[in-house]
Amino acid sequence: MRIELTRADLSALDKAGRACKGDMRVTAGPDGVMVEGMQQQVYEAIPDRASTLKYDRAIWDLCRDLLVKLDRSEPAIPEHVAVDPSLLARFGKIKTPKETSPLLDMAITSANEPILIRCGPDFRGALMPVDRAVARGAKTRGGDFLW
Structure with a gap:
């Protein structure tokens, strides 16, 4: 439901x-x-606000597909992934239950797909990497930002 x-x-x-x-x-x-x-x-x-909310419900299918990727045994890790560190730092505020590991586990499948994040036994999240082609041409960061 x-x-x-x-x-x-x-x-x-x-x-x-x-x-x-x-x-x-x-x-x-x-x-x-x-x-x-x-x-x-x-x-x-x-x-339930299902009849009043107006947005693309296909996003739920995308979220489900991303969560299914958590079960991949050996994802192909790309050579370089660009991530905004301030977004990644937010995951450091997650409080895990006592007697559980606060370790942050990330599933990186490609440089342009969301990074799936698992912290503790219950928390799941996703982090969108920076599009390297767009970042390379940006005025604020430009090519010096990337390798």
Whole structure:
């Protein structure tokens, strides 16, 4: 089951989670998401926005295809990949559960495909590498930026 939410909905979920001092129950159903506090009265009902959101839903297929690539045993690693280091640094803020490794594992399949990132037992992400042809011709970086 897939439920679509807006950015404001995610903010409401975050606010409900921060207000709850104990465990919470999050239930996803055909009508949307319901959040209930188990030890105190925290309640949030967020409807499914699938009929109101307008964007290219093919992006979900792309995300699924990228996640399938995580299971590749031996990807062909390109010789050079250009990445904005400030984006990569954000992954350093991920908190992994106690007794688990904070190691960042990256699957790099080509210089122009998203780099798949896995951190700890639960976190998955993707990082888009810089297009080398575009970066080579850019005024701010130019050819000196690349090897």
